[in-house]
Amino acid sequence: MSDPIVVIDSSEIREGKLEELRRALEELAAFVEANEADPIAYNIYFDDDYTRMTVVQIHPSSASMELHMQVAGPIFRRYAELLELSRVDFYGRPSDALLEQMRQKAQLLGNAPVVVNELHAGFMRIGSAERVAAVVPGEGV
16 A cells, blocks of 8 residues: 655735635535545635635545646646645655656746655554454444
């Protein structure tokens, strides 16, 4: 089993584009949910003054995120007029192909840095309730 990938990207919302961006993002989230079975999470957040947006994605593998970039990638072009991507952070081990896909997206939306963060310590319990239920019938969340 490959390691999960967490991707957090931050963008500045262009002046006067908030409402158009909100509608476009609702459509994008619905599209991803309907057309991609693997993502564990795909969440979009705005800061308190609605000038900054953050997307948090969790994929079970680099391959899942690569597929996301292929399926949803053509949609990203319309965001160039709505926001400027400021940073992309990877947590996990992205493939070289995925890094190249993200660098192309970053260049398209603002030439943002793409940073891979190395795990130092910790653990992840994604799917642990399912593992417990499989081992101990009637247990789990």
